[in-house]
Amino acid sequence: xDREFQYEFPPEIEPERAALRAVIEKALEExxxxxxxxxxxxxxxxxxxxxxxLVMWDAGEPLALTEDALRADESxxxxxxxx
Amino acid sequence: MISEAxxxxxxxxxxxxxxxxEEITGLPSRWSGRLNVVSSQEADLQANxxxxxxxxxxxxxSIVDVLVNKDERWxxxxxxxxxxxxxxxxEQDYRQFRGWEEGVVEWLQRRYRPDILNRLGLSIxxxxxxxxxxxxxFNPAIEALQRIAAQLPMASELAFFETLLKTPLKDRLAFxxxxxxxxxxxxxxxxxxxxxxxxxxxx
Numbered sequence: 001x002d003r004e005f006q007y008e009f010p011p012e013i014e015p016e017r018a019a020l021r022a023v024i025e026k027a028l029e030e031x032x033x034x035x036x037x038x039x040x041x042x043x044x045x046x047x048x049x050x051x052x053x054l055v056m057w058d059a060g061e062p063l064a065l066t067e068d069a070l071r072a073d074e075s076x077x078x079x080x081x082x083x
Numbered sequence: 084m085i086s087e088a089x090x091x092x093x094x095x096x097x098x099x100x101x102x103x104x105e106e107i108t109g110l111p112s113r114w115s116g117r118l119n120v121v122s123s124q125e126a127d128l129q130a131n132x133x134x135x136x137x138x139x140x141x142x143x144x145s146i147v148d149v150l151v152n153k154d155e156r157w158x159x160x161x162x163x164x165x166x167x168x169x170x171x172x173x174e175q176d177y178r179q180f181r182g183w184e185e186g187v188v189e190w191l192q193r194r195y196r197p198d199i200l201n202r203l204g205l206s207i208x209x210x211x212x213x214x215x216x217x218x219x220x221f222n223p224a225i226e227a228l229q230r231i232a233a234q235l236p237m238a239s240e241l242a243f244f245e246t247l248l249k250t251p252l253k254d255r256l257a258f259x260x261x262x263x264x265x266x267x268x269x270x271x272x273x274x275x276x277x278x279x280x281x282x283x284x285x286x
Contacts, residue, residue: 005155007214024220028286031178040132047133051123051149058159059220060134062181067132068140069178 005054017056020046024059033070036063085120085148093151093160094118096203097144100157100164103199108248110168114138119145135159138166140174158212161199162192171251182284183255186224187247189216194241227280231259234273237266256281 009017020042027039040063046056094117101112119139121131136146136159144163150156165188166172172184193216200207216222232243250258260277267273 005153005215007217021220025286028181044128044133047123048128054135054150054155054215055218055220057133057135057147057149058215060132061137062185062220064132064134064137065140065174066178066181069174072140072174073178 003052006050006052007055009050009053017046017050017053020056021059024063028062028066031066031070033067033074036067036070039063040067085122085151089151090118090120093120093146093156096156097160097164099203100160100199101167103202104161104164104168104195107195107198108165108168108245110170110249112164112167113142114144114164114167115142117143119143120151121145121147123147123149136163138163138172142167154207154211155215157200157205157207158192158196158215161196162188165191165195165248168248169252170249171253173252176251176253179285180252180255182221182224182227182286183247184252185221186228186284187244187255189219189221190225190228190244191248194244223283224286227283230276231263231273231280234263234267234269234276236268256284 023042024039027035040060043056043060043063047053047060050056097114097118098116101114104110105112121127121134123133134145134147135150136144136156138144144160144167146156146159146163150159166184169184169188177184193212196212197209228244228247229240232238232240235243238246247255247259260274263273263277264270
């Protein structure tokens with residue numbers, strides 16, 4: 001648990017990391033629950049393999065906050081009226 | 084497994100940071116006083132949403148266990164403490180104005196951090212934080228806000244970001260628009276910069 005964080009990754013896995021970042025950015029842009037949850041699933045899988053990737057741990061914060069906000073919207077009376 | 088002593092230690096660190104942030108900003112914190120440490124172990128990660136640290140909407144602060152013994156935690160804890168004083172940081176507004184919140188809070192985190200660490204009697208090399216911040220997800224939002232601030236030369240960049248922190252999140256865009264129309268040297272150029280930045284700030 002106390003291993004050092006890593007900020008640079010070997011060239012053979014950097015494309016996978018860049019692709020995950022693109023998925024996260026697209027999910028935030030799309031701003032929908034399915035997109036956010038799909039990004040979280042991929043992020044979870046990445047962090048299981050790379051728990052030393054602090055930048056990706058950081059990327060989880062806006063996803064989680066946005067998921068909460070979208071869930072709150074879904075359960076609000078205004079959403080129920082417009083759905 | 085994180086010990087109770089570690090949780091209490093980090094909780095006390097948050098308490099000191101929150102006190103410093105309240106004093107510097109003059110804003111009251113909504114932090115509940117509770118710190119959660121979230122497990123990164125595989126089984127727990129499957130059940131939980133991954134994040135480094137987070138100010139929960141119930142105003143607890145959560146942090147992942149891999150961060151609690153690392154110097155990098157200080158930037159995360161200061162960032163979350165700033166969310167806890169940020170005016171109008173509410174979940175219904177966050178998803179529409181994410182960049183206006185994350186960009187403002189993170190710029191101030193970087194600006195206040197040396198002072199806060201000094202107040203806590205800590206000396207941590209800036210390089211410790213710089214590597215994580217170099218590719219931070221919301222750097223484009225910070226850069227967009229800085230481009231807007233540059234159109235308002237009568238206010239320092241620090242004053243610009245502090246003013247936004249004290250403006251309700253949902254009103255920040257309209258507030259800045261009115262500010263620019265009133266005080267920008269070139270209001271048309273200001274509006275062009277604001278329009279070009281608004282997409283990034285809503286992400």
